[in-house]
Amino acid sequence: MEAFTAHTGRAVPLRRSNVDTDQIIPAHWLKKVTRDGFEDGLFEAWRKDGDFVLNRPEREGASVLVAGPDFGTGSSREHAVWALQNYGFRTVISSRFADIFRGNSLKNGLLTVVLDQAVVDRLWEITEADPTAEITVDLEKRQVLADAPDGSTLTAAFELDENARWRLLNGLDDISLTLQNEADIATYEAARPSHKPRTIDA
C-alpha cells in the first residue's frame, strides 16, 4: 500500500448526498479481474452529462473529492475505491462515510476525512468560487487547510484512529502485520470447539 503523509491538490466539489457505490462504479465494471483500469467507469452515468462537475475542464487533474453526507453507501465493492484512485483521487472528504467504503479506502491508502457538514459546506463554497483553490490534507497533523478567495485560511482538524493512521503513514500491509501473530491464531484454532461448521473434511 502506498503511504499517505500529506497531500495538496485541487478539488472536485460533489454536492450530492447518499452517493452509493453503484454510482461510483456501476456493476458492469465489476466483471474486470484486475485492480486497475477503472477510471473511465468512475461516476459513469453522471459523466454522460457534459455539465457534471467532473467533466468541467477546470476540474481536470483534481485529486481531492469533497463529497456530501453518506458517501459510499451500498455495495461492498472495493472497485469503488480503485476507481477513485485510478482516476487520480488521493483523498475524499465528507461529513459521513459508509463503514465498508471507509474500511476499503483506508486499506488502499485512499484517505477518507470526516469533517463537520458546516466545514464541508465551506470547502464547497471555496472550491466552487475558485477552481484553482488547493486543499491540503495533512495526516501527520490531522489537519485540513484551504485558502479562501478572501485571503483567509480555513483550518479544520479531523480524527482518525491512531492505528489506522500509523498504518497509512507507513504504508503497512495488514496481512504481514497479522501474520506476525501467527502463534495467537494457532492457539485459538487449537481450542475451537468441534461443533463449529466445516465446509470440507480437513
Next chain:
Amino acid sequence: MGRTLAEKVWDDHVVRRAEGEPDLLFIDLHLLHEVTSPQAFDGLRQAGRPVRRLDLTIATEDHNTPTLDIDKPIADPVSRAQLETLRKNCADFGVRLHPLGDVEQGVVHVVGPQLGLTQPGTTVVCGDSHTSTHGAFGALAFGIGTSQVEHVLATQTLPMARPRTMAITVEGELPDSVTAKDLILAIIARIGTGGGQGYIIEYRGSAIEKLSMEARMTICNMSIEAGARAGMIAPDATTFDYLRGRDHAPTGEDWDAAVAYWKTLRTDDDAVFDAEVVIDAAELAPFVTWGTNPGQGAPLSASVPDPASYEDASERHAAEKALEYMGLTAGQPLRAISVDTVFVGSCTNGRIEDLRNAASVIEGRKVADGVRMLVVPGSVRVALQAVEEGLDKVFTAAGAEWRHAGCSMCLGMNPDQLAPGERSASTSNRNFEGRQGKGGRTHLVSPQVAAATAVLGRLASPADLSEARTPAGVR
C-alpha cells in the same frame, strides 16, 4: 454489567486484543463469489501465500450467471472470463466451489444457510455487503472488501474495531398483510440510510420472535441498507429447528454441545445498548419505495412526498433528484404508479417461502398485459423445492417467466436488466439509480406486493386484488 448478543459473539472470537489496536477476530466461515475475489487470489499468488483454512471456505457463482440457457456457453465474454477466473482460482488453491449447473449453486447468502453452514455464534464474512443476512441465525456476519477477502484467505482472521450496538425492538402483532420486507423497509425509512452507521443492530421483541427463519433473513439482509455493520437476531427454537438435519449442522454429541452453547447467545437482561429504537408492529402496513435509496419509502396507501416538505436541505435535495430520476411527481398516489417489470428473487426475497407467498397471490390470476414478470429462485435447491410444490406451474400459468437461480435482475450483471426509463416492482434490496439496468427505475416491494402489482400492472397489495375481483354492487 451484562453483555449484548453481539458482544458475546464478538468476545468469543477475539484471537488477540492489544491496547490501541483493533481486535483480531477469528472467522468461522468465509463465503466467496466471482465478483469480489479475483484480485484477492491474485494478491495471494503474488505473495506466495496459501489459503489458510480451506475447511472454512466455500465459493459459488451467482452475480454473473445467466438465468436462461445455462447449459450453453455464457454469451458475454467478460462475464464468462470472470466465472472462469473463479473456477481456476478455486482449482489452484483447493477451494470448494459450486459452479453454475451444480445442485448447490445459488446466491451466496441463500446457499450458506441452506447447507447449514451458517450457525449461531459464528463469524461469517463474504465480499458482499448483504452478508448481514446470516445474522438471522445469531451469527456475527458482515460484508468485507476485496483486501479483506485476501486477508481472511491468508490468515482466517480480520482486524476489526468493535462497533457499537443498537437494539431495534418490534413489539406486538404484525397485521396480516404485513411481511418482514414491509417491516424492514419501514425501519430504514424511519432511521435513514445512515441511521445504523457504526452499529451492529439486534432485532428483538415479540414480533421478531414470531418470524420464521426465512423472514428473519429478509430483515437482517437489509441491515446494510440502514448503514449498519451487521444485523442479528438471537437464536431460539425456530433457529434450531431450521438447522437440525441440514448437511453441515452438527450431529450427535456435537449437536447437543452446540445447542447448549447457542442457548447462551441472548442479550443479558442488564446489558445496555448504545442506541435503541422501538417500533409498534400493529401500526405497520405494506411498504414500498418511491425514491432512489432504500430509505425513501412510504406505506403503499400514501402518495409520493413533496420534496419541499423536508426540513433538512440535503434530504430535500435528494428527494428532488430522486423524483426527477424516477419520473414521479409529488402528490401522485403510490397505487397509481404503473410498472413494466416485476422481479421476484434475490437474497432478500428469493427463498422458498417468498416464492410460496408470491405464488399464493398470483395463483389463478394473470400477469397484466404489457407487464413482464421474472421469477428467479435464490438457489437451485429453492428451485427444485418450488418445482416439487408446483409453484413453477403457478407462475408460468399466470404468464410469468420461471428462470434459473442467481442474482439476476437484483443488480443486472447478467442479461436480466431494465431498459432505460423502464419501471420495476422488485423484491430485491436496492433501488439505486441504474441498479437494475441503466436508466431503470426500481420500487422495492415484498413478494406479495410484487405479485399483486404484476396482476394489476400498478403498485398494489393483495387486498386490492380481492376488491378488484368483487363485481360492482356485490359487497
